[in-house]
Amino acid sequence: MAATAWGQFLALVALLALTAPVLGRYAGAVYGGGGAPGDRLFLPAERLVYRICGVDPGREQHWTRYAFSLLAFGLVSFLALYALLRLQGVLPLNPLGLPGLDPHAAFNASVSFTTNTNWQAYAGEAAMSHLSQMSGLTVQNFVSAAAGMAVMAAFVRGIARRGAETVGNFWVDLTRGVVRILLPLSFLLALFLVGQGVVQNLNGHTVATTVEGAAQAIPGGPAASQVAVKQLGTNGGGFFDANSAHPFENPTALSNLVQTWAILIVPFSLALAYGHLCGDRRQGRAVFATMFAVWALVSVAVMLLESAANPLLAGTGADQAAGHLEGKETRLGAAASGLWAASTTGTSNGSVNAMHDSLSPLGGGLSMLHMMFGEVSPGGAGVGLNGMLVMVLLTVFLAGLMTGRTPEYLGKKITAAEIKPVVLYLLAVPVVLLGFAAASAVNGAALASLNNTGPHGLSEILYAYASTANNNGSAFAGLDASTPWFTVTTGVAMLAGRFLLLIPVLAIAGSLARKRPVPAGVSTLPTHTPLFGGLVVAVVVVVAGLTFLPALTLGPLAEYFAL
């Protein structure tokens, strides 16, 4: 790998190192319950929202009520988005006169965007009106991310509180996450992206007569405002079909670096915010370091793999010094594409700047595995920290079993009340992912959707359910996901991957909030050390390995060895 590739990696690490501590401290204040920077500006706006919505911000919720609020909001969001997508043909801001989506496509897209997945069984520029993109998809980009961050805030309160019955107020957490974190950051990022060349207008097609005399339809649309929050909220749904490979979404190498940063910054910052919120900053740094280590290793590996030549093309005379460029853009190159692929799959973002279907066998396989880790390195906005803390609880439980002591975390005994939801959390995704993948592999209608055959065909199926069940949203896009089989099964996978994880997390939060910590003793396992961080990484890798290695062997590994 060239020196410039390492330079890109280090530039990204430096940007993250400069900004994550600042945003982490700020986010800690946003969810901490005391005063926070910008109160004078934000508090009046928040109070107005609470008044309109009939919310008493001082009234906290039991975890079951918190969960009910989350589900109610998810349901209403889904219905509103579904109605908008079905009716877009008769609504304004539709310069191309696009018809409403059919029921399958509207169901799939509505589930996808309300679960923060942004799996796309449609092509944005050919299916979505500007109104749908703005008032449907952009809105869900904000609130689905803020809902995940809200559950994280409730989880952390559960860990930090003693003898408490409540874990916070969902509506307050939702509002503050949007108003104080996502909206200001998105606004600034959107303007930066316009400066780089990302389009932001309400035009239909501008028809150009090309230099050689052909007609070329140049698309318009409010893309920058959506691309900004698509990255910051770990959403990932492209305004255009080619997502951030499209020059109108990601025009320069600089916009590419900043978008890669935007994919990672919120989840990494929330790990540090956790340290502020639980009153022990070492815990936040330990979680951050654990996430960072996995992300950095996978990133460098995928960068190296994509910068290498494809052996299949050895006899064709192609000079592959620049790497394997099928499905990659010239201005970005192979290394920046690999770095993005690792970052978008380690978060539950799912935007792409290269076509993942054309990644090298191991590069694509590692991207898949990165999702199968359960989106914890650093994972989605809020939900990534949830996932990592669940892995931490599992690790202290396993360590407790090994040493014969009652496991505890931050002084609280971890008992069956917590471990049962932990196991439910860990089982939901593999059951859905492997179940649907197996059913697809023996289903003629599903197999007809494949763009590639052999091991790579299986990879297309595996990737689809790894992506949807983990609420990632990226795709091996050769797979035709718009068929009834895939719209329904990926829709179910997205719902399971969202709510069968968030509800157990809230149950753990409710149980932990009631407990009172006991003083640390000589045999207490410290959870802020490199040793413990290494143990967590090992647990993440072993759980994913035991679950998914057989499937990965038949897909990416078989393809690698056959090449």
Added chain:
Amino acid sequence: MLRQLFAALAMTAVATVVLGLAYPLAVTGIAQVLAPERADGSLVERDGEVVGSALLAQGFTGPEYFHPRPSAVDHDPRDSGGSNLGPSAPALAADVAARAAAYRGANGLAPDAPVPVDAVTASASGLDPHISPENARLQADRVARARGLDAAAVRALVGEHTVPRALGVLGEPGVNVLGLNLALDRAAD
């Protein structure tokens, strides 16, 4: 419970107005004031007519123009995307071999001359506006011949239109094909 459902409805309505209308329209307004050319798609005009976008490839085929990278969508921005051929797909090997042979033939290269990988692989968007500097250098002689120009002059023009790595390390250098071809036409006038 009813109170929660009402809150969900009201919150969705507020979010739609603030995040779904006010925010994108505010960004649009500011963008249209501060950087209207970029916000509208970096359109390129010649003699008052829009001939394309500086950010989108066009399917140049004539020998007197530099050619863009192959596109899985025929350089049509109404439907962006790549080939999605896997790294082991036989069709990929066949496509690349055919493109390499055509590239060598068009540019007068030896039958075993290596061809830059960007010239024979389809881009991710199908609209990649750039080619690698080496790809442009290899096409320069053909373009010069077709135009009756000095090859050195064409190569100099390629150099002028080569965009280096941003900040020295980001991305890869590239040559904007539309910009270069328009400059060639201007040089001919």
